[in-house]
Amino acid sequence: MGLLSKKDSKLILDPLADDNPITIQVLGICSALAITAQLKPSIVMAISVVFVLSVGNVVISLMRNIIPSKIRIIVQLIVVATLVIIVDQVLKAFAYSLSKELSVFIGLIITNCIIMGRFEAFALANKPWRSFLDGIGNALGYGVILIIVGFFRELLGSGTLFGFKVLGDSVEKTGLYAFGYENNGFMVLPPMALIVVGIIIWVQRSRNKELIED
């Protein structure tokens, strides 16, 4: 990338693959399981986290020298909470039905381990620009997995994408030799999200053997 130095672009590219918050650090799993039954909420969630994490990282980074270390968690919480409320209000105003669908999970971005983790691990020790890039990178890494999982779960579980019908009608005939498409109800249930994430981890680690821990 011409815009960014090599070191800076690493901040964005690493979390997308080899240092992915979900598949490598196994953070932020809860929301990845809860809202990925469909593609649209997954994308909205991804965008929300990109906003919260990048802005939050910049704010924390700007204040990093004046936050007393004893109360830094509280300060971080206030920053996240403010940003999350902004996201929540915007969604309620402009996409009410979607906001209802995501329900409490937008609010629960506050507890998303990725966000507090990046604040603690990165923003508190780095300058704003680099923190901003780090925030974008990690949130995108999270979002990519969310979108992949959401894609497969909606496609195989409901036979739709963005609510449009993609896969065929259910089986008409019955009996042993019935053949036809039938939605896989298991895909819509949260356990299957865990298994899909597991399969992504499996594929990733078998492609890049360095990621395998003993």
Next chain:
Amino acid sequence: MGLKQNLHSLREKYKGTKMAPAFNALHTFLYTPNDTAHGGTHIKAADDLKRTMNTVIMALIPCLIFGMFNAGYQHYVAAGEIEAVTSGFFSSEFWTLQNFTLGFWKVLPILLISYGVGLGVEFLFAVIKGHEVEEGYLVTGMLVPLIVPIDIPLWMLVVAVVFGVVIGKEVFGGTGMNILNPALTIRAFLFFAYPTWMSGDKVWVEGAVERTREIANGSTADAISGETILGSLAQSHGVDYSVMDMFFGFIPGSIGETSTLLILLGGLFLIFTKIGSWRIMLSSVIGALVMGYIFNLVVAAGWITDTSKFYGLMSTEFWHHLLIGGMAFGIVYMATDPVSASQTNKGKWIYGFLIGFVSIMIRVFNPAYPEGVMLAILLMNVFAPTIDHYVVQGNVKRRLKRAKLKTA
């Protein structure tokens, strides 16, 4: 050259190549290998994994044959072509060639698909990972046809078997490493993925849906519910099968799970050959009876009346629970799976008791999941290592205490 020679030379030919495990497996499956250990071996036992697996399969064969007869019988009774059985287990209405033929041609494809796909996945993983093919799938492949409804579409079975073997077993490292029972994983997948094909009234009796359609189109055949007993009890419908029918297995249900009598004999055979754990079987039965009895007491005390949706199953006499659904089959063939069950003796009692207890609880409290025994066994599979851990720790503590007392 005989088959054995052929296999032998094939094996020699592929020795050291990628495909070696596959040919090795074929060779040792059909014949005892010629090679013996040359160093100092000290263990001489006939009950290797292959023998263990074959014993379980032998115990399952009667259930399979009965399932074939029953599939035909249920179909013809529902179609009104033959009369219901009247004279005990050896009724002439049941053991007819007509029944068997229909059942045989229905069950055979399921059996072939189950073994073909499952062993295919198993061979594939062995070749990729370069380890030997394990015998674990032999029993799973036999269990799968016995725990699915007769009208399950084959392609769903294929999807489920691939899922069950890969996610339930291979990702953990193959036979002996799996946390969950693979056959139950396959069934659980089917149950949650395609619920309309695994419950309700259209799959348990061969051709049930076509018949309903014919009746709707003006056919004169009698409408007979194709529901399982659990299904109708969960909706508080009456049951028109006698207790003897339930015990002998002349009822609709998954292919091999209906005949409590044959399962009982299979269970005794497993106990006699010391393959299955009698502790698990006995404690599961006790657990189920205790929970069932508690529910009976609740009904007797008048806390639940027949307006409640739980009434149908709660008021079922407690020992009937053992005869209906997959309870007996699950206890005898699934809960005793040596890999996923508890290993310690005390642990087996706890593990079995909780399986029985939780099965009946799920069965009664959640009418949407009538087959509680499947979920209960999977749940306890997950807890088995924890149970073992505390049993072992308890033992360690007790002995330490005793050692201290002695020295003090």
